[in-house]
Amino acid sequence: MTNPADKYEIVMGLETHVRIKSNTKMFCSCANALELASEPNINVCPVCMGFPGMLPTVSAGVIDLAVRASHALRSTVAETSVFDRKSYFYPDLPMGYQITQLYEPIADGGEVRALIDWELRTFRIHHMHIENDAGKLVHAGWKTLVDYNRAGSPLMEIVTQPDFRSKADVLGYLEELQKLMRWCGASDADMEKWQLRCDVNISIRIKWETELRNRVELKNVNGFASIGRAIDVEFARQIEIYEAGGSIDQETRGWSDERGVSTPMRSKEDAMDYRYFPDPDLPPLTLTPEFITTREIGDLPMDRRLKYLNEYKLIEDDARILSEDLIISNFYEELVSITKDPKKSCSYITTILFALFEAHVTRLNLSDIKSETREIARVIELVNADELSSTNSKIVIEKLVFEWWKADEWVDSLSLRQTNDTGALEAIADAVIAESQTQLAEYKNWKVNLFGFFVGQCMKKSAGQGNPKIFTEILKKKLS
Numbered sequence: 001m002t003n004p005a006d007k008y009e010i011v012m013g014l015e016t017h018v019r020i021k022s023n024t025k026m027f028c029s030c031a032n033a034l035e036l037a038s039e040p041n042i043n044v045c046p047v048c049m050g051f052p053g054m055l056p057t058v059s060a061g062v063i064d065l066a067v068r069a070s071h072a073l074r075s076t077v078a079e080t081s082v083f084d085r086k087s088y089f090y091p092d093l094p095m096g097y098q099i100t101q102l103y104e105p106i107a108d109g110g111e112v113r114a115l116i117d118w119e120l121r122t123f124r125i126h127h128m129h130i131e132n133d134a135g136k137l138v139h140a141g142w143k144t145l146v147d148y149n150r151a152g153s154p155l156m157e158i159v160t161q162p163d164f165r166s167k168a169d170v171l172g173y174l175e176e177l178q179k180l181m182r183w184c185g186a187s188d189a190d191m192e193k194w195q196l197r198c199d200v201n202i203s204i205r206i207k208w209e210t211e212l213r214n215r216v217e218l219k220n221v222n223g224f225a226s227i228g229r230a231i232d233v234e235f236a237r238q239i240e241i242y243e244a245g246g247s248i249d250q251e252t253r254g255w256s257d258e259r260g261v262s263t264p265m266r267s268k269e270d271a272m273d274y275r276y277f278p279d280p281d282l283p284p285l286t287l288t289p290e291f292i293t294t295r296e297i298g299d300l301p302m303d304r305r306l307k308y309l310n311e312y313k314l315i316e317d318d319a320r321i322l323s324e325d326l327i328i329s330n331f332y333e334e335l336v337s338i339t340k341d342p343k344k345s346c347s348y349i350t351t352i353l354f355a356l357f358e359a360h361v362t363r364l365n366l367s368d369i370k371s372e373t374r375e376i377a378r379v380i381e382l383v384n385a386d387e388l389s390s391t392n393s394k395i396v397i398e399k400l401v402f403e404w405w406k407a408d409e410w411v412d413s414l415s416l417r418q419t420n421d422t423g424a425l426e427a428i429a430d431a432v433i434a435e436s437q438t439q440l441a442e443y444k445n446w447k448v449n450l451f452g453f454f455v456g457q458c459m460k461k462s463a464g465q466g467n468p469k470i471f472t473e474i475l476k477k478k479l480s
């Protein structure tokens, strides 16, 4: 018997809320510091509390980050966008309406690329708009408490086209979106702190169908694992209904992760009438072309990752690690631009530096390195020029991490510079052989394992500065 699931295809679109990492709230000068607020209702003022007669003013810091995020999404930033009121009553919404953008959002179109099972996929963005957040309700027994620290915090809502066909698509997109938001500095996009949360629109259809069927909006799905679970459960639920001859209502359902089920919140019939209209307290937001272009974002994490994979031939793990964080990636780019050695530059970061950082009492990162990046690059150049052994290079790297100085100065002051002068090394080898007649006789008597003894003696005599590769070559000839 065939599995009914094979007959159907899942079609999904996402609406993702990302909290903007600005210093202030969206329309007042209250601190936008949710994690740092020591107690409820301390970051509030008459504007975000919705007192009568108070006028909101748009925070420039919020717009700055929203424009950067739009560029990271490769969206077109609107020179003029408009704020609308979305009216509804809820105790955590002190104004009685939310300020959002329905008709003329700040950014239009765009895309996010993700590698899904080794295939590069592009997910289209429909638009992005900005809006303020509501407060937080805390249910305590029979009472409900309200904390307005979050009321008026800025959010971006990023709405996609229905381009997702699997759970892997959705999770791959969200991971990439998270990287993009961190890369452009607009948000830390930490799901556990509710800085990135997601509503999933799900419909299914028979695989050969081209029209979309009714969709269900799953609300409040949070965290990668629960998004995956919610999609599986909803896919199975819709198949079961169609297979039993039923139909799907266009509705909104709430996902409960503890119970692993979704329950209806509201249907199309009782959809709320939000009475959207342009906010008369806020003039249209007008941005100059210069404001928009000076916030453009160059390379994105995916551009770098593909370059590291295809041009630099790095392995997948290294390409991913070196492309997901802006500081790490820029550090790597600078090393490669000096050393012209992508592979060695990679291994000096991922093995030597990262191991050093991890071994330190307080975990370090690249911005803790005391010396300049070009000095780290110089170490790689010295190794490539055979002037420093790779074993000794670790000693120099450690010195450069903890003290500001130059690579060459450390190499010389620690007497680590390797001698490549064949004539001088040959003289040392001759002296070692002359002093080791017993070992020479044993060696000639087929004790090949004594070869290492001669190399060791040569290294010792050269105070560790002879190039072991050259000694090996010399000794091979002299002892043969």
Ligand SMILES: [Zn+2]
Binding pocket: 025, 028, 029, 030, 043, 044, 045, 046, 047, 048, 049, 152
């Ligand atoms: Zn305020």
